[in-house]
Amino acid sequence: MILDAHGHLGPWPDFLIPDQSAGGMVTLMDLLGIEAIGISHLLAVGPDAEEGNRRAFDAAERHPGRFGVWQVYNPHQRNRLTGTGVWGVKLHPDVHECRLDDRRYDPVWELGLPVLAHGQTGSPWSDPEQFVTVARRHPDVPLLLGHAGLWPHGFARAADLVGGHPNVYLEICGSKMTGRWIARLAGLIGADRVVYGSDACFLDLRIGFGRVALAPLDDADRALIQGGNLARLLKRAL
Structure with a gap:
């Protein structure tokens, strides 16, 4: 089972996204053999969490089994959340300018529920140190550190910071990630703590998938990263 932890639908003002559609994403998923992808709608990350979440649920309903919903929570809008029918919650502290802790x-x-949060080394809103603070407060909440800290100079530091907190996982999408870094992170923190994500439709789904498919990993570790770890976290939802 190949599961993509980090996906989006919809437009974003600062990025050219050639195909923002759910149908286009499913076509690529079929090409690559990806069973399901966790999505948050970019409208929800941006100005309207309620409407964006509604659109994500609508896409999941139109493509049964292919999309898991990360419902976005905006701490300024304090929008409603549900505890059922979702993969978990998506947070973007940098867009919302509210520290993760x-x-x-x-x-x-x-x-x-599992939480996927944007993580950015050096950010006042989402530096990996803040994931450590949250992990200590809530050790029973699975927490995915999005982008593994985002910048290459922070990847190893992120692994070191969260290594002693087994509820925190490194999610590896991002334009700066490489197959070699994926293998290094698996060596630093353990392959059972690394989770594949693509950041599609921001980034091309094929590129993110290819990094893991061609990373210098053994088959068992690749299987964990490509879907085994996320399947374990999402056992109830799947």
Whole structure:
């Protein structure tokens, strides 16, 4: 089972996204053998969490089994969240300018669902150190550190910081990630703590998939990263 942890639908003002559609994404998923991808709608990440989440649920309904929904929580809008029918919650502290360890996110942690959060080394909003703070407060909440810190100079630091917190996983999408770095992160933190994501439709789904497919990993570690780890975290949802 190949599962993509990090996907989006919809437009974004700062990026050219040639195909923002759910149908286009499913076509690529079929080509690559990806069973399902976790999506948040970019409208939800941006100005309207309620409407964007509604559109994500609509896409999941139109393509049964192919999309898991990461419902977006905006701490300023304090939009409604559900505890059923989702993969978990998506947070973007940098867009919302609210630190990941801010208490305004408490309604998210209280759900106990997996959380995928944008992580960016050196950011005042989402540096990996803040993931450590949250992991200590909520050790039973699975937390995916999106982009593994985003910048190559921060990948190893992110692995070192969260290594002692087994509820934190490194999610590896991003234009700066490479197959060699994926293998290094698996060596630093363990392949069972690394999760494949593509950031499609921001980034081409084929490129993100190819990095893991061609990374210098043994078959067992590749299987964990490509889907085994996420399947374990999402056992209820899947």
